[in-house]
Amino acid sequence: MNPSRKNKPSTWQYILIGVFLFYMFVPIVSTYIFSVATRWDRTILPEGYTLNYYTQAFKASYFISSLKNSFILSIATVLVGLIIIVPTVYWVHVRVPYTKPLLDVLMILPFGIPAVVLALALVQVYNFAPLARSPVLLIGAVVIYSMPFMYRPVSNAIQAIDVITLTEAGQSLGANTFQLLRRVIIPNILTGIWSGSLLVFATVFAEFTLTKLIVGARFKTFPMLLVEYTRINGNTAAAFSVISFTIAWLASLLILWVGSKGQASYQKAIGAR
Amino acid sequence: MAYLELKNVSKQFGNVTAVRDFNLDIEKGSLVSFLGPSGCGKTTTLRMIAGFEQPDQGTITLDNIDITTIPPNKRDIGMVFQAYALFPNLSVRENVAFGLEMKKFPKNEINQRVSEVLEMVRLTTIANRFPHQLSGGQQQRIALARALAVQPRVLLLDEPLSALDAEVRVALRAEIRRIQSQLAITTVYVTHDQEEALSISDKVVVMNNGCIEQVGSPESIYRQPQTRFVATFIGTANQFSGKVSDDHSVQCEHAQLQVADMRQFSKGEDVVVLVRPESIQIQFEPTHEPNWNLLEGVIETVTFHGAVTRIGVNAHGQRIVADITYSSSTPISLGQHCWLAFRSESCQVMGLEK
Amino acid sequence: MASIKARNRNKLDLLGVVPFLLFCLAFEIVPIILLIRGSLIDKATKAFTIKHYLALGAPLYINSFWNSIKLSGLTALIGCILGTLIAYAIYRWPSTRVQHALVTLSDVTTNFAGAPLAFAFIVILGMNGVITQFLLRYFNLQLYPKFSIYSFSGLVLAYVYFQIPLMILLVIPAFEGLKKEWFESAQSLGASNFQYWWRIGLPLLMPSIIAGLTLLFANAFGAYATAYTLVESQLSLVTLQIGFMIAGEVRHDPGIGMAMSVVSLILMGLSIGIYQLSARRAKWLVKSSS
Numbered sequence: 001m002n003p004s005r006k007n008k009p010s011t012w013q014y015i016l017i018g019v020f021l022f023y024m025f026v027p028i029v030s031t032y033i034f035s036v037a038t039r040w041d042r043t044i045l046p047e048g049y050t051l052n053y054y055t056q057a058f059k060a061s062y063f064i065s066s067l068k069n070s071f072i073l074s075i076a077t078v079l080v081g082l083i084i085i086v087p088t089v090y091w092v093h094v095r096v097p098y099t100k101p102l103l104d105v106l107m108i109l110p111f112g113i114p115a116v117v118l119a120l121a122l123v124q125v126y127n128f129a130p131l132a133r134s135p136v137l138l139i140g141a142v143v144i145y146s147m148p149f150m151y152r153p154v155s156n157a158i159q160a161i162d163v164i165t166l167t168e169a170g171q172s173l174g175a176n177t178f179q180l181l182r183r184v185i186i187p188n189i190l191t192g193i194w195s196g197s198l199l200v201f202a203t204v205f206a207e208f209t210l211t212k213l214i215v216g217a218r219f220k221t222f223p224m225l226l227v228e229y230t231r232i233n234g235n236t237a238a239a240f241s242v243i244s245f246t247i248a249w250l251a252s253l254l255i256l257w258v259g260s261k262g263q264a265s266y267q268k269a270i271g272a273r
Numbered sequence: 274m275a276y277l278e279l280k281n282v283s284k285q286f287g288n289v290t291a292v293r294d295f296n297l298d299i300e301k302g303s304l305v306s307f308l309g310p311s312g313c314g315k316t317t318t319l320r321m322i323a324g325f326e327q328p329d330q331g332t333i334t335l336d337n338i339d340i341t342t343i344p345p346n347k348r349d350i351g352m353v354f355q356a357y358a359l360f361p362n363l364s365v366r367e368n369v370a371f372g373l374e375m376k377k378f379p380k381n382e383i384n385q386r387v388s389e390v391l392e393m394v395r396l397t398t399i400a401n402r403f404p405h406q407l408s409g410g411q412q413q414r415i416a417l418a419r420a421l422a423v424q425p426r427v428l429l430l431d432e433p434l435s436a437l438d439a440e441v442r443v444a445l446r447a448e449i450r451r452i453q454s455q456l457a458i459t460t461v462y463v464t465h466d467q468e469e470a471l472s473i474s475d476k477v478v479v480m481n482n483g484c485i486e487q488v489g490s491p492e493s494i495y496r497q498p499q500t501r502f503v504a505t506f507i508g509t510a511n512q513f514s515g516k517v518s519d520d521h522s523v524q525c526e527h528a529q530l531q532v533a534d535m536r537q538f539s540k541g542e543d544v545v546v547l548v549r550p551e552s553i554q555i556q557f558e559p560t561h562e563p564n565w566n567l568l569e570g571v572i573e574t575v576t577f578h579g580a581v582t583r584i585g586v587n588a589h590g591q592r593i594v595a596d597i598t599y600s601s602s603t604p605i606s607l608g609q610h611c612w613l614a615f616r617s618e619s620c621q622v623m624g625l626e627k
Numbered sequence: 628m629a630s631i632k633a634r635n636r637n638k639l640d641l642l643g644v645v646p647f648l649l650f651c652l653a654f655e656i657v658p659i660i661l662l663i664r665g666s667l668i669d670k671a672t673k674a675f676t677i678k679h680y681l682a683l684g685a686p687l688y689i690n691s692f693w694n695s696i697k698l699s700g701l702t703a704l705i706g707c708i709l710g711t712l713i714a715y716a717i718y719r720w721p722s723t724r725v726q727h728a729l730v731t732l733s734d735v736t737t738n739f740a741g742a743p744l745a746f747a748f749i750v751i752l753g754m755n756g757v758i759t760q761f762l763l764r765y766f767n768l769q770l771y772p773k774f775s776i777y778s779f780s781g782l783v784l785a786y787v788y789f790q791i792p793l794m795i796l797l798v799i800p801a802f803e804g805l806k807k808e809w810f811e812s813a814q815s816l817g818a819s820n821f822q823y824w825w826r827i828g829l830p831l832l833m834p835s836i837i838a839g840l841t842l843l844f845a846n847a848f849g850a851y852a853t854a855y856t857l858v859e860s861q862l863s864l865v866t867l868q869i870g871f872m873i874a875g876e877v878r879h880d881p882g883i884g885m886a887m888s889v890v891s892l893i894l895m896g897l898s899i900g901i902y903q904l905s906a907r908r909a910k911w912l913v914k915s916s917s
Contacts, residue, residue: 009720016716017729023788024736027747030757034750041755044764084647091643099644106651112899113659114849116869117888121658123873124665124881140654206741208852213873227742227856230749238750241743252735325811345814352815357808361912362830371826372816416812423816 028245035238057239060229062220070222073135073211074204077142078197081150084143086193089154090185094167107151110144118145119213138214145210146203150196157192158185194258202251206244276301276459277322277427282331284317291317293483295331299476302457304450306470309480310506315463316431318480322461323429324348335426346375351420355432358416359404365391365415366400372423390418393452410441417449421456428453428460434469442466446473467507471495479503501623504547510621511553511593513546523622527589530566531617543625552619553595555584555605556612566620568593568613575605586613659892666885679882680890687863688887695848695865696894698779702786703843709787710794711836717795718802730799733792740789745856748785752776777858785857786847793846794839801835804913834909838902845898848891865891 009017035053037046057063092103110118122141123133131137163185170180186193208223217224226244229237275298282295292314299305307315320326322333324345332341340348351372359368366387373383391397394414404412413433420428430449434442450473453460464470470477471491479486479494479502487494487503498504505512515525517538523530523546530546538544559567570588582599585592593613599605669676683689717729751757753776762768775781805828813823851866859867865887872884 007721009716013716013719016713017720020713020716020729020791021732023791024732026758027744027751027788028739030751031743031747034757040757041760044761084650088644088647091640095640095643099641103644108899108903109655111845112892112895113655114851114866114869114891114895116849116851116866116873117662117891118655118658120869120873120881120884120888121662122654124885125658125661140650144651144655203738206738206743208742208855209870213870216874223742223852226746227852230742230746230856234749237746241746244743245739245747248739249735252731252738256731323811323815325814345811346817346819348815349817350815352812354808354812357806358812360809360812360827362827371813371818375817375822419812419816429815 031238031241031245035235035242053235053239056233057236057243060225060236062225066220066222066225069219070205073139073142073207073219073221074201076139077146077204078150078200080139080143081146081200082193082197085147085150085196086154086186086189087181089151089158090163090181093158093163107148110147115145115209116213119210123214133215133218135215135219138211138219141210141214142204142207145207146200149199149203153192153195153199154189155192157189157195161188191258191261195255198251198255198258202248202255205247205251275299276336277461278332278334279318279322280332280334282318282321282328282333284314284321284326284328290483292321292328295483295485297478297485297488299459299461301459303475304453304460304462304473305476305478306462306464306474307478307480308464308467308470309486310465312482313480314483315465315478315480319429319431319461319463322427323350323352349423349426351423351425351428353413353416353420353428353430353433355435358433359412359419361404363403364400365396365402365404365407368404368415369419369422371419376423386422390422393421393455394418394448408441409437410445413437413445414448417452421452421458426459428458430460430462432463432465435464435466442469449473471507479506481506496621498547498621499623501545504621504623509550509594510547511550513548513591515544515546517542517544521617527591528566528568530620531564532620532622533564533617535622538622538624544622545625547621547623548615548619550583550594550596551581552615553593554614555586555595555597556614557609559612560614564617566615566617570611570613572605572607572609572611575607586611588613662885663889663892666882666889668882670880670882679880679886682880682883683886683890688868688883691863691865691868691887692890694779694863698782698786698864699844699847702783702790702847703840705783705787706790706794706843707836707840710791710839711798711832713791714795714798714802718799730796733795737789737792737796740786740850741852742856744788745785745853748776748781748788748857752781752784777861779862782854782857782862785853786850790843790847794843797839797842798832798835801832801909804909805831831912834905834912838905838909841898841902841905845895845902848895848898 033046034040036049036051038048038050040046088103092099118141122137126132126137166184166188167180170184175184206223207221208227211219211221212224212227222240222244226237226240229240277299279295279297282292283290284292295314295318297305307318309315317326321328324340324343328341332339334340335348359365360371363371369387369390370383373386378386387400388397391400394417396411396414396418399407399411404415407415416433417430433449434445437445446469449462462470462474471494474491476488477491477494478488481502486506487499489497494503495507498507498510501512504510513523513525513530515523515530517540518524518529519540520535521531521533523532523544525546532546559569561567568588570586570593572584573587573592574583574585576583576585577599578596580598581596582605584595584597584605586595587593595613666679667675667677669678683692717726720726720729749756752759752770754771756776759770762770776784809827809831810823813827818826849866851870854862854864854867855870858864860871869884869887869891872881872887
């Protein structure tokens with residue numbers, strides 16, 4: 001509860017929030033406008049508008065392939081992440097709860113390892129064919145890097161449902177672990193799974209460091225293309241940035257929507273009002 | 274003029290009227306309870322005295338000064354909350370000293386006052402502990418000490434014992450009363466527990482739905498309830514509906530009741546007669562004595578309450594309860610036919626409320 | 628018989644976490660351990676040596692560390708102070724819908740770090756940037772060449788962009804944890820707003836603020852993409868240096884890169900360690916006050 005929450009916000013609040021909103025919006029909105037501005041270096045607002053930069057951008061070499069690569073990388077990371085993390089989270093919560101502290105530590109670790117350090121370590125160790133500088137190595141790295149983002153929503157979801165009781169109920173009806181997971185557990189933690197997947201997808205889609213340092217030009221993703229064009233052609237770079245930002249906040253909205261839907265159905269299920 | 278006066282105080286939250294036209298005089302040095310069910314406005318009124326809420330209408334006067342618009346940190350009022358009373362990052366000593374530090378007292382005086390007030394609540398040994406190391410009862414006592422350290426003009430307590438275990442509650446409320454009368458500090462005490470209110474107050478203000486139902490000493494509230502709500506909220510009351518037949522009797526469905534205390538009711542008016550369970554005796558032979566009422570019935574329930582036993586009797590379809598001190602020599606069994614006897618003086622009559 | 632079965636079952640159960648552990652070992656733990664080992668080995672002689680660490684004494688590397696620490700520290704401090712103030716402004720806002728919207732905005736913008744963000748700052752503060760032009764035209768204020776977005780100060784502005792929302796997200800729950808009874812008790816005891824915050828509010832918020840400060844530091848220290856896009860080789864930062872070493876591995880002795888990495892890991896480890904301790908204390912403070 002907020003002490004003395006008055007009916008109207010005071011001036012300093014308006015100023016602080018105003019500065020905050022200005023800082024957050026101006027760079028982004030300017031980029032959007034820049035991407036459709038014919039000329040904008042002499043006036044407050046652009047002199048004219050055009051969609052040319054976008055047509056140019058779509059024609060850029062590697063445009064389609066880089067988008068494709070980014071999608072492939074993101075989806076692969078999500079899938080691998082789901083396969084190794086979801087069953088593990090379930091197993092730890094139900095069968096070996098004493099390993100949970102270990103799991104928690106492993107999930108904090110990626111935050112303490114800068115992407116460049118992970119890249120260096122992996123490139124040094126796996127310097128032999130066929131892994132050296134391969135997409136497989138990259139996926140491994142990206143999964144590690146994005147693990148916490150998949151883990152947290154799934155772990156929260158599992159803790160929110162009474163997973164042990166559900167497991168015992170399923171077992172008493174004759175289900176083995178795979179059946180349990182597939183037909184009982186996963187349907188009940190779908191919100192967490194969706195949230196985690198979307199979060200990982202959005203994060204990996206924007207990932208640059210690991211991709212550049214581990215595979216480099218062999219597997220050009222969309223962020224890499226964007227960085228290239230920031231040095232070559234500002235207008236195309238702007239168009240790419242707009243695409244990047246739009247995907248990012250669309251993904252965020254989707255994550256929020258999934259999150260709220262999950263809340264609502266869970267409340268209904270436990271009979272809350 | 275009374276020490277603390279509330280005149281025509283009202284407060285609304287959106288569409289809901291929390292407090293409606295509240296008028297009250299509180300004498301200096303007295304302990305006044307606000308008693309009522311949840312949502313009756315007692316806490317809101319207390320908070321307006323403290324200054325945490327502003328009345329929409331009306332004035333609050335303390336020691337002849339209008340404090341209605343004075344901010345809470347300048348009212349010189351001590352407050353004890355139901356929960357989260359102590360500052361978790363400060364030790365007991367630092368908590369108690371807080372108000373004195375705000376007033377910029379010199380250090381040695383602060384230390385002395387702190388020791389005095391800790392002695393008053395009988396917790397001198399734990400001065401260096403932190404709130405999370407104390408029990409609930411200890412925390413509330415320190416909260417009380419902290420409020421009293423600055424010697425406020427008024428002490429306000431918002432359900433201070435509600436979060437505590439039953440036995441701690443009983444001991445602590447006696448402590449609070451002892452300290453309050455020792456210091457003769459004007460105190461307002463909010464509670465929903467009638468036993469608490471009746472046992473420690475000089476005056477009780479019974480509230481319901483934002484309004485005052487009745488103000489009086491604990492005894493008068495109990496023995497002479499003036500509204501149906503007060504009668505049923507405080508203790509238990511058997512209710513008999515009927516029509517006034519003459520100056521001393523009310524005609525109910527199955528009996529005519531003799532009533533001693535009759536206010537100005539006109540003949541034929543619909544009234545309700547209230548009789549407390551402890552006023553009713555159980556007899557197995559009908560004894561007809563003057564000024565005594567007699568009702569026939571069958572024993573339905575016998576519930577042991579320790580000090581008293583509550584007998585539920587079915588008298589012509591109406592359930593009546595009587596509290597008796599049960600000794601095993603008196604045979605009482607279910608289904609037994611009996612007579613309920615009570616004096617006309619035990620009957621309280623009140624009109625129907627709109 | 629039954630107890631042996633139970634013990635066996637326990638052991639078998641641990642097998643369930645093995646795939647995950649193997650994955651972490653393969654792609655994270657073993658490589659890092661080998662990295663630490665490699666930093667202490669001379670590649671040619673395969674003997675133990677600390678020469679890679681000694682080589683870090685060269686001006687280039689000292690500069691990198693100093694720049695990275697300066698950048699991370701400065702943006703962490705700015706993000707912490709501004710973030711806390713803005714979080715307070717949000718916390719005291721009367722409308723819950725506005726509060727939710729602002730927190731959601733923070734959630735979205737803190738993830739905007741990277742090349743697109745760097746580019747957005749070039750759009751507004753580059754040589755022909757929107758704000759650059761605006762200041763020139765309407766205030767006769769010429770930013771260039773004294774100021775450049777492709778510099779340390781430019782990086783600070785870009786980093787602060789995602790540091791502030793991160794701090795907001797970290798510190799708003801701490802504000803929510805402050806019970807109104809503490810504020811009202813303080814008031815009844817004669818405290819002004821300032822005295823409440825000074826004696827009660829801030830001390831109770833401090834663990835969360837410190838947690839935020841250290842997390843922001845770690846966040847900035849490990850960042851790469853934003854810096855790469857804005858300054859690439861014009862400013863030496865630890866992450867950029869390590870990046871160069873991976874790319875041009877043939878020319879540089881990998882040992883130095885590994886030594887730099889190990890020092891970075893130590894710094895990050897310290898930061899995350901302090902973060903964990905502070906965050907735990909913050910949670911404890913909230914729980915213990917009942």
